[in-house]
Amino acid sequence: MRTVVCVSMLEHLNKEIGKRKAMDAEILDQDIKAKGLKVTIPRMKVLAVLSAEKDAPHLSAEEVYNRLLAMGEEVSLPTVYRVLAQFESAGLVKRHCFDGDRAVYEIDDGEAHNHMVCVCCSEVIEFVDSVIADKLQRLAAYQGFTISDYNLVLHGVCAQCK
Amino acid sequence: MRTVVCVSMLEHLNKEIGKRKAMDAEILDQDIKAKGLKVTIPRMKVLAVLSAEKDAPHLSAEEVYNRLLAMGEEVSLPTVYRVLAQFESAGLVKRHCFDGDRAVYEIDDGEAHNHMVCVCCSEVIEFVDSVIADKLQRLAAYQGFTISDYNLVLHGVCAQCK
DNA sequence: CTCCCTGCAAATCCTTTGCACGACA
DNA sequence: TGTCGTGCAAAGGATTTGCAGGGAG
Numbered sequence: 001m002r003t004v005v006c007v008s009m010l011e012h013l014n015k016e017i018g019k020r021k022a023m024d025a026e027i028l029d030q031d032i033k034a035k036g037l038k039v040t041i042p043r044m045k046v047l048a049v050l051s052a053e054k055d056a057p058h059l060s061a062e063e064v065y066n067r068l069l070a071m072g073e074e075v076s077l078p079t080v081y082r083v084l085a086q087f088e089s090a091g092l093v094k095r096h097c098f099d100g101d102r103a104v105y106e107i108d109d110g111e112a113h114n115h116m117v118c119v120c121c122s123e124v125i126e127f128v129d130s131v132i133a134d135k136l137q138r139l140a141a142y143q144g145f146t147i148s149d150y151n152l153v154l155h156g157v158c159a160q161c162k
Numbered sequence: 163m164r165t166v167v168c169v170s171m172l173e174h175l176n177k178e179i180g181k182r183k184a185m186d187a188e189i190l191d192q193d194i195k196a197k198g199l200k201v202t203i204p205r206m207k208v209l210a211v212l213s214a215e216k217d218a219p220h221l222s223a224e225e226v227y228n229r230l231l232a233m234g235e236e237v238s239l240p241t242v243y244r245v246l247a248q249f250e251s252a253g254l255v256k257r258h259c260f261d262g263d264r265a266v267y268e269i270d271d272g273e274a275h276n277h278m279v280c281v282c283c284s285e286v287i288e289f290v291d292s293v294i295a296d297k298l299q300r301l302a303a304y305q306g307f308t309i310s311d312y313n314l315v316l317h318g319v320c321a322q323c324k
Numbered sequence: 325c326t327c328c329c330t331g332c333a334a335a336t337c338c339t340t341t342g343c344a345c346g347a348c349a
Numbered sequence: 350t351g352t353c354g355t356g357c358a359a360a361g362g363a364t365t366t367g368c369a370g371g372g373a374g
Contacts, residue, residue, distance in 0.1 A: 037328090037329095038327095038328060038329070038372090038373055038374075039373080040328090040329065040330085040372080040373075042329085042330075043329090060363090061363080061364080062363085074331090075330085075331090076330070076331050076332075077364090078330085078331075078332080078333095078364085078365075078366085079329080079330055079331070081363090081364060081365070082329085082330085082365090083329095085364095085365095095262075097259050097261075097262030099259075100257075100259030100262065100265055101362095101363085102362090102363065102364095103262055103363085103364090116302060116305065116307050116309075118307075119310065125305055125307065127301055127305075129297065129301060131297055132294050132297055132298070135291065135293055135294055135297075136294070136316060139289055139291060140278060140316060140318065143278065143287055143289075143320070143321065144320065144321030144324070145278050145280075145287065145316065145318050145319070145320050145321065146318045146319045146324070147278075147316050147317070147318040148281065148317055148318045148319065149316075149317045149318070150314070150315065150316040150317060150318075151313065151314070151315045151317075152312070152313070152314045153312060153313045154298060154302060154307065154309050154311075154312040155309070155310050155311045155312060155313075156302065156307050156308045156309040156310045156311070156312075157307070157308045157310065158305070158306070158307050159305065159306030159307065162306070162308070199353095199354095200347095200348070200349085200353065200354070202347090202348085202353095202354065202355085204354080204355075205354090222338090223338080223339080224338085236356090237355090237356090238355070238356050238357075239339090240339085240340075240341085240355085240356075240357080240358095241354080241355055241356070243338090243339060243340070244340090244354085244355085245354095247339095247340090263337090263338085264337090264338065264339095265338085265339090
């Protein structure tokens with residue numbers, strides 16, 4: 001994954017800090033506990049897999065499950081779904097439906113960001129843009145609409161695939 | 163549905179023209195024929211239901227199916243799915259996954275627009291904004307990413323629900 | 325010790341497909 | 350007449366749930 005910063009370096013810094021925090025196993029466990037969830041092996045491992053940002057940080061439930069199997073962890077697929085759902089409610093992970101087919105999950109570092117998804121290689125490029133965010137707020141306010149969350153996904157062809 | 167125009171009156175006019183065109187039954191049939199599809203009753207009726215913009219113009223396959231039943235049309239659910247899929251390929255309708263649960267369909271008037279979806283009443287407010295569209299093009303270009311399509315959905319609470 | 329969490333299996337939901345019949349060109 | 354479109358039933362895949370046993374606090 002490539003993370004792109006387009007507007008402010010401050011946003012970039014905040015994001016990196018969030019990532020670093022999220023990668024620390026102890027803190028991850030504390031996050032689980034802080035949400036009133038017991039710190040169990042499946043929960044720790046699921047969060048660990050999603051925090052391992054070397055490769056795709058956007059994993060489907062089944063992909064998470066497969067990574068766990070590869071790690072030698074004995075976790076069932078329903079548990080992965082349950083844990084992910086709980087983490088989403090707890091604000092620890094974010095769920096996206098890029099294609100409407102299967103959902104993908106990523107660590108929720110608290111910062112809203114958007115995605116470009118390559119239709120060829122499925123690579124995901126994240127980006128933030130405060131101009132767009134501000135504009136959306138204004139457009140919503142104009143409608144008397146209060147934004148709780150928004151999804152912005154670009155589909156197209158990435159640089160490598162051209 | 164309320165349609166909101168935020169930037170240019172030209173966009174608004176174009177859209178209204180598209181809507182009016184889409185509501186004319188004969189032209190709808192011609193659209194079907196123009197795509198190399200036979201003009202059959204299920205196809206005409208599905209397009210008619212989606213073109214009736216009095217109420218929600220964003221219908222799931224099952225909702226389309228129910229409207230057809232209410233109209234006394236004998237159409238099967240698989241056929242509705244098939245027709246909608248064909249129409250999507252033909253560019254007559256657009257498919258969206260607002261919540262990732264069930265897909266919804268709307269007439270594709272050729273103009274890209276975005277959606278605000280109320281989490282309370284499910285009302286959908288459409289809006290267009292060329293500033294955002296331009297900004298996205300620039301952001302994508304900066305990445306060497308060619309946008310083929312994009313989805314922007316705001317979730318939140320609409321004015322009525324407050 | 326008690327309640328929460330998990331695994332297993334089965335169920336559910338939306339959506340798609342196989343097949344044979346009927347309709348339009 | 351041949352191909353395309355449809356209905357029906359069944360399959361398919363992702364996700365959820367019921368239940369009983371096991372583990373965390």
